[in-house]
Amino acid sequence: MWQDRARCLNTNTELFYPPRRKGQYQESAEEARKFCFGRDEDEGLCPVIIECLLFALEHEEVHGIWGGLSSRERSGLRTRLPKWLQECDPESIRRVQDAVVGTTEATPGHQEET
Numbered sequence: 323m324w325q326d327r328a329r330c331l332n333t334n335t336e337l338f339y340p341p342r343r344k345g346q347y348q349e350s351a352e353e354a355r356k357f358c359f360g361r362d363e364d365e366g367l368c369p370v371i372i373e374c375l376l377f378a379l380e381h382e383e384v385h386g387i388w389g390g391l392s393s394r395e396r397s398g399l400r401t402r403l404p405k406w407l408q409e410c411d412p413e414s415i416r417r418v419q420d421a422v423v424g425t426t427e428a429t430p431g432h433q434e435e436t
């Protein structure tokens with residue numbers, strides 16, 4: 323399973339569900355994104371960042387950080403791909419675009435563990 327190769331394996335999943343309270347979300351989300359995008363250029367992207375993002379898209383996940391993206395950013399994939407994704411291999415980009423096209427209205431309250 324792709325989850326076995328996740329950089330966030332054995333990390334408290336709460337980190338990936340930042341509090342929505344104003345002033346607290348950004349700092350917590352940035353801590354989570356360090357796992358996804360790497361702490362520096364040498365570390366690079368999480369080895370399963372595409373699989374993680376696809377999982378969230380295919381399950382219409384409306385909560386949390388998946389593939390380094392918030393729910394709002396995942397919704398935004400319909401109009402614009404983030405820079406890190408544009409630099410991925412064409413097959414990964416195609417898979418994400420296919421998943422975005424197949425995404426329908428989200429189901430509030432549905433939540434999966436990472």
Ligand code: SF4
Nearest residue numbers: 328330358368374389
């Ligand atoms: S991309 Fe997904 S699996 Fe990888 S660290 Fe981020 S949340 Fe975890």
